[in-house]
Amino acid sequence: MKAWRRFKRSYVLYSFKRDPVAIFSFSVLAILSLISVLAPVIAPYNTYDTATFDILDAETPPVWMGGGNEDFLLGTDIQGRDLLSTMIYGLRVSMLIGCGAVLLQAFVGILIGLFSGYVGGKMDAFLMRIADIQFSIPYLIVAIFTSAIFKLAFGVGRYEELAVPLLIIIIGISEWPKYARTVRASVLGEKNKEYVEAARVIGISRWLIMFRHVLPNTMTPVLVISTIQVAEAVMSEAALSFLGLGMPITKPSLGALIRSGFEYIFSGSWWITFFPGVLLVILILVILLLGDWLRDVLNPKLYKG
Amino acid sequence: MNGTDGLLRIKDLVKHFDISGGLLDQLRMEQGRIVRQRTTVKALNRVSLTLPPQETFSVVGESGCGKSTLARTILGLYPPDEGEIYYRGDRIDHLSPKDMLPYRTKMQMIFQDPYASLNPRMTVKKTLEEPVYFHNKAISSAEVKDRVATVMDQVGVDPKWANRYPHEFSGGQRQRISIARALMVDPEFIVADEPVSALDVSIQAQILNLLMDAQEKRGLTYMFITHDLGVVKHISARVAVMYLGTLCELAPTADLFRSPMHPYTRALLSAIPEVGKRKSKHIKLKGEVPTPINLPSGCVFHGRCLYARDRCKAHIPPLREVGKGHFAACFYVDAPAPSG
Amino acid sequence: MGHLLEVKDLEVKFALWFGTLTAIDGISFTLDRKEKLGLVGESGAGKSVTGFAIINLLSKPGYISKGDILFEGQEVTTLSDEALRDLRGKRISMIFQDPMMTLNPVLTIGTQMIETLQAHENISTSEARDLAVEKLRRVYMPSPEKRLGQYPHEFSGGMRQRIVVAIALLANPSLIIADEPTTALDVTIQAGIMDLLTELCETEDMGLILITHDLAVVSQVTERIVVMYAGKIVETGLTDVIINHPGHPYTQGLLKSIPGGFQPGARLNQIPGMMPTLTHIPPGCAFHPRCGLSRSVCERETPALLRTGERDQMIACHILGRG
Numbered sequence: 001m002k003a004w005r006r007f008k009r010s011y012v013l014y015s016f017k018r019d020p021v022a023i024f025s026f027s028v029l030a031i032l033s034l035i036s037v038l039a040p041v042i043a044p045y046n047t048y049d050t051a052t053f054d055i056l057d058a059e060t061p062p063v064w065m066g067g068g069n070e071d072f073l074l075g076t077d078i079q080g081r082d083l084l085s086t087m088i089y090g091l092r093v094s095m096l097i098g099c100g101a102v103l104l105q106a107f108v109g110i111l112i113g114l115f116s117g118y119v120g121g122k123m124d125a126f127l128m129r130i131a132d133i134q135f136s137i138p139y140l141i142v143a144i145f146t147s148a149i150f151k152l153a154f155g156v157g158r159y160e161e162l163a164v165p166l167l168i169i170i171i172g173i174s175e176w177p178k179y180a181r182t183v184r185a186s187v188l189g190e191k192n193k194e195y196v197e198a199a200r201v202i203g204i205s206r207w208l209i210m211f212r213h214v215l216p217n218t219m220t221p222v223l224v225i226s227t228i229q230v231a232e233a234v235m236s237e238a239a240l241s242f243l244g245l246g247m248p249i250t251k252p253s254l255g256a257l258i259r260s261g262f263e264y265i266f267s268g269s270w271w272i273t274f275f276p277g278v279l280l281v282i283l284i285l286v287i288l289l290l291g292d293w294l295r296d297v298l299n300p301k302l303y304k305g
Numbered sequence: 306m307n308g309t310d311g312l313l314r315i316k317d318l319v320k321h322f323d324i325s326g327g328l329l330d331q332l333r334m335e336q337g338r339i340v341r342q343r344t345t346v347k348a349l350n351r352v353s354l355t356l357p358p359q360e361t362f363s364v365v366g367e368s369g370c371g372k373s374t375l376a377r378t379i380l381g382l383y384p385p386d387e388g389e390i391y392y393r394g395d396r397i398d399h400l401s402p403k404d405m406l407p408y409r410t411k412m413q414m415i416f417q418d419p420y421a422s423l424n425p426r427m428t429v430k431k432t433l434e435e436p437v438y439f440h441n442k443a444i445s446s447a448e449v450k451d452r453v454a455t456v457m458d459q460v461g462v463d464p465k466w467a468n469r470y471p472h473e474f475s476g477g478q479r480q481r482i483s484i485a486r487a488l489m490v491d492p493e494f495i496v497a498d499e500p501v502s503a504l505d506v507s508i509q510a511q512i513l514n515l516l517m518d519a520q521e522k523r524g525l526t527y528m529f530i531t532h533d534l535g536v537v538k539h540i541s542a543r544v545a546v547m548y549l550g551t552l553c554e555l556a557p558t559a560d561l562f563r564s565p566m567h568p569y570t571r572a573l574l575s576a577i578p579e580v581g582k583r584k585s586k587h588i589k590l591k592g593e594v595p596t597p598i599n600l601p602s603g604c605v606f607h608g609r610c611l612y613a614r615d616r617c618k619a620h621i622p623p624l625r626e627v628g629k630g631h632f633a634a635c636f637y638v639d640a641p642a643p644s645g
Numbered sequence: 646m647g648h649l650l651e652v653k654d655l656e657v658k659f660a661l662w663f664g665t666l667t668a669i670d671g672i673s674f675t676l677d678r679k680e681k682l683g684l685v686g687e688s689g690a691g692k693s694v695t696g697f698a699i700i701n702l703l704s705k706p707g708y709i710s711k712g713d714i715l716f717e718g719q720e721v722t723t724l725s726d727e728a729l730r731d732l733r734g735k736r737i738s739m740i741f742q743d744p745m746m747t748l749n750p751v752l753t754i755g756t757q758m759i760e761t762l763q764a765h766e767n768i769s770t771s772e773a774r775d776l777a778v779e780k781l782r783r784v785y786m787p788s789p790e791k792r793l794g795q796y797p798h799e800f801s802g803g804m805r806q807r808i809v810v811a812i813a814l815l816a817n818p819s820l821i822i823a824d825e826p827t828t829a830l831d832v833t834i835q836a837g838i839m840d841l842l843t844e845l846c847e848t849e850d851m852g853l854i855l856i857t858h859d860l861a862v863v864s865q866v867t868e869r870i871v872v873m874y875a876g877k878i879v880e881t882g883l884t885d886v887i888i889n890h891p892g893h894p895y896t897q898g899l900l901k902s903i904p905g906g907f908q909p910g911a912r913l914n915q916i917p918g919m920m921p922t923l924t925h926i927p928p929g930c931a932f933h934p935r936c937g938l939s940r941s942v943c944e945r946e947t948p949a950l951l952r953t954g955e956r957d958q959m960i961a962c963h964i965l966g967r968g
Contacts, residue, residue, distance in 0.1 A: 202409060367832060507687060535861075
């Protein structure tokens with residue numbers, strides 16, 4: 001309760017209320033999140049259930065165009081699925097993978113960065129070299145290998161079941177160095193501060209100091225890069241799916257949807273690519289805009305009073 | 306356990322820091338060949354001291370003299386490269402963290418910067434409770450709460466504010482909280498590293514009074530690190546003057562100010578401005594303060610000393626007794642001032 | 646002949662996100678050539694803000710809300726940017742606590758000094774170079790010609806501050822404002838810098854405003870003192886008079902709380918509480934909550950700065966002042 005009262009009086013809320021872009025992005029993101037959480041309730045059709053659609057309905061245009069059908073507001077895709085519903089489920093998958101991947105990156109990266117920065121010396125050099133190597137391997141190559149090998153080993157059916165966790169792991173593992181480097185930089189600054197020395201004088205062990213004293217003070221930059229990382233994870237997943245390496249067409253993400261409609265743009269069914277594309281752009285844009293505002297607000301140098 | 310050993314005794318303490326950097330940073334071109342150069346900061350060079358119990362012992366010097374390193378080495382934050390540290394006759398340098406634990410409740414530290422000495426993300430309550438819980442696993446939360454309130458009272462911070470964060474307090478109040486943290490474990494010995502330098506004059510007086518009261522009530526021994534000779538005059542029984550990691554002079558306070566023996570001490574005392582007394586001339590030292598990286602040979606002060614002679618360049622003067630309890634590290638303490 | 650600098654009823658405010666704060670609440674003082682004035686106070690008193698205001702260096706959200714600043718008879722607060730650039734660095738120079746606030750770490754000393762000179766005067770590079778060398782010599786910098794090619798990090802703190810003083814002297818200013826110039830320096834170096842500034846005031850016919858919290862330095866160097874508290878002047882007068890017979894309870898308390906071995910071991914005289922922050926300035930006399938002499942009038946009315954019996958001394962106190 002006290003924390004809430006403190007928040008209400010804070011500069012963060014004050015700045016938020018004054019920034020129309022922040023308010024807009026936050027609202028849109030909130031709506032999109034709500035939609036993706038409530039997907040089974042909101043979507044007109046459950047497009048994962050093959051019984052709900054019919055291939056004869058394929059490539060129906062949106063309702064306001066000639067040949068449109070009231071049952072399918074934004075038209076249907078090449079398999080006859082309602083585009084609107086598929087987009088809603090796709091949004092859900094995209095956001096799930098985006099957030100999941102970032103949680104994984106952050107967990108691994110923060111732990112490594114914390115340890116590396118505090119302990120220093122040869123261990124630090126070693127871990128940072130591993131981070132460099134990791135960074136130099138393009139995640140695309142990793143993704144191609146992993147998904148190809150997986151499909152070969154376990155079959156396409158199994159792949160489709162495990163696509164989401166697999167993608168979370170691939171995208172998550174590729175980006176942990178970013179968190180590691182960010183946290184390490186903060187830790188290097190904090191570990192020489194007097195409150196850490198005071199903790200050592202009390203006799204507190206190195207591990208306790210790392211987690212209880214240093215870690216909480218490195219969270220601000222982590223928060224700032226997290227929004228960008230979520231946007232990037234969503235984009236990475238979309239790119240992978242677009243290349244056919246990500247979500248399968250049976251459980252498409254927005255990227256997979258864009259791909260599935262790509263060949264049909266010039267034959268006339270432009271909506272299959274267009275609407276998912278617009279939704280994807282909106283999603284990424286609001287995340288980035290919100291991240292921009294957050295970065296400015298949390299910047300101690302710009303903090304006024 | 307030798308009774309004359311004093312509460313804390315250090316013998317020939319040496320601490321050097323290697324700041325050479327990685328392999329690539331060390332390489333230099335010298336006369337057409339690649340040469341590997343190591344850079345060492347020689348922060349402490351054979352310092353020996355004995356601190357009697359329940360007294361305030363001050364260490365003064367300018368930046369680079371090693372006083373902060375001395376404080377941290379004594380408390381075990383840096384392991385010494387050479388030398389010995391004894392606490393009540395027990396040898397405590399190079400103990401394992403586990404073996405060091407019992408001494409951690411007896412020896413504490415107060416720092417200079419009130420803004421960096423408290424964890425910004427921990428409430429005052431958590432900061433003060435932590436040392437107690439750490440050393441007393443079985444203590445009840447009610448008892449800890451009590452102790453926190455008592456000590457906060459003693460340092461002059463309202464216990465009702467225990468749930469606030471450091472940034473809600475002023476510099477002086479934060480310093481009080483830091484002192485409270487040091488007192489929570491009921492120590493015998495406190496090292497204070499410039500505890501009032503970052504505070505305003507009127508707050509300095511408050512904090513100094515607080516420290517003196519605590520000393521009286523608890524029978525504390527202080528090692529006071531400072532560059533402010535006024536503070537030294539007021540609260541210390543004995544003073545040590547350091548220059549470039551070496552002890553120049555060691556004397557009871559009154560003696561040091563009345564008859565400083567070492568040339569550096571004399572220059573230092575003449576340079577410090579005093580309120581109300583216009584100094585006609587102060588002793589001007591030659592040159593700049595050299596860094597602890599390239600220590601001069603022989604006496605560390607010889608390059609700036611007006612009395613320096615050949616012997617000073619070649620040999621390090623030992624600390625010798627020049628009066629009752631008064632020691633100076635200089636070959637020529639009795640020499641007359643140079644002419645011109 | 647008028648004063649070199651005249652500050653009249655200066656008011657400085659800060660427009661922050663939660664309200665407007667008054668940092669300086671109506672202060673007035675004067676300064677003449679060759680005179681050294683100490684602007685004394687603890688942190689938060691407003692002395693640095695005063696220094697910035699004089700050369701109109703206040704950045705948003707700070708601004709001068711009222712008052713006049715007359716430099717050599719000319720009103721500074723209403724000057725155009727163009728005219729201000731002519732003033733700053735040329736006729737009034739400022740020295741800061743951290744020499745690295747003035748010195749650019751990626752440029753050599755020579756480049757910085759020549760650049761500064763050429764910004765103010767139309768002279769050739771070689772002329773500027775000679776002038777720079779001359780100024781470095783003025784501040785007793787050994788081998789000045791060689792120094793021009795060196796970078797700030799190659800100098801110690803004390804040397805850097807000397808370079809800063811040399812840069813401040815480049816355009817032969819009439820006034821130097823020094824904001825805590827020696828606080829970050831070692832004592833033995835500090836003495837050298839203060840001697841230098843004192844000497845330069847005499848030889849270059851300049852005025853000096855020394856902003857500091859260090860009463861000891863001020864008592865050695867200055868002729869007059871202005872004591873500030875919570876944005877107001879509480880006492881002003883000759884240095885010798887104020888140091889030996891302080892008139893205002895705050896100044897008295899301050900001088901008594903400096904440890905100096907008068908009674909080693911005894912408790913120091915302490916002023917209870919602390920200087921109010923700008924958001925919580927008490928009504929009436931800002932010092933009254935901490936003052937042992939305070940009475941009901943002190944809580945209601947702000948005391949005016951009035952003369953005491955002593956020569957040139959003025960204090961703002963209902964109890965100890967006159968009237």
